Amino acid sequence: QVTLVESGGGSVQAGGSLKLSCLASSYIAGYMGWFRQTPGKEREGVASIYRSTAYYTDSVKGRFTISQDGNKNVVYLQMNNVKPEDAAMYYCAAGGSGNGRTQSLMGSRYQYWGQGTQVTVSS
Numbered sequence: 001q002v003t004l005v006e007s008g009g010g011s012v013q014a015g016g017s018l019k020l021s022c023l024a025s026s027y028i029a030g031y032m033g034w035f036r037q038t039p040g041k042e043r044e045g046v047a048s049i050y051r052s053t054a055y056y057t058d059s060v061k062g063r064f065t066i067s068q069d070g071n072k073n074v075v076y077l078q079m080n081n082v083k084p085e086d087a088a089m090y091y092c093a094a095g096g097s098g099n100g101r102t103q104s105l106m107g108s109r110y111q112y113w114g115q116g117t118q119v120t121v122s123s
Contacts, residue, residue, distance in 0.1 A: 002026060002112045004092045009117030012082050020077040022092030022114055030111075031096030031104045032075040034066060036088035036119075044088075045105025047077060048096065055101040059085070079119070087121040 008020040020034065033048035047066035048055045054066050065078040075092060095111030096104060103109055 002028060002094070004094055004112055004114035006090065006092045006114045006117040009090060009119050011120040011122060012079075014082060014084055014121055014123045016082055018079045018082060018119060020079065020090055020092075020117060020119075022075045022077075022094075024073045024075075024094055024112075027071070027073055028094040028112060030094070031098070031109070032066075032068065033093045033096055033104065033110060034075070034077045035091045035093055035107055036086075037091070038088045043091070043107050045107065046090070048101075048104035049075060050096075050104065055104050057105060082119075082121050084121045084123050087119055089116040089118050091116045 003025040006022050012018045031048045031050045034046045035043050037043040049066045063081045067076045092114040093110035096109045098109045
C-alpha cells in the first residue's frame with residue numbers, strides 16, 4: 001500500500017514563504033502533484049511534475065516551485081510571496097497520468113493521495 005505524507009504546512013504572513021514536503025512510501029511512476037482545497041470550493045490543481053517538467057496553475061506561476069529529490073520519492077512545493085487566497089488544505093498526489101499541463105493538474109488523473117497539510121495566511 002502506497003502512502004503519501006505531507007508536512008510543512010502552517011501559518012504564514014502574506015508575502016512570506018513556506019515549503020511543503022511530501023514523502024512517498026515507495027517510488028511511484030507518473031506525475032506527482034500538489035492540489036489545494038478550501039471549504040465549499042472544488043479541489044484545484046496547483047502544480048505537477050514529471051521527469052523535471054513542471055506545470056503550474058496560473059495563479060501561482062512565478063511564486064510557487066515544485067521539485068523532486070533525486071530518488072523521486074519526495075516532492076516539494078516552495079511557496080513564495082504567499083497571498084491570502086493561497087490559504088487552503090494542500091494535498092500531495094502521485095501516480096498521475098496524462099499529457100501536458102491540463103491533464104497533469106486534474107485530480108482525477110491521480111491514484112494516490114496524502115491526508116493534507118493546512119496552510120493559513122495572515123494579512
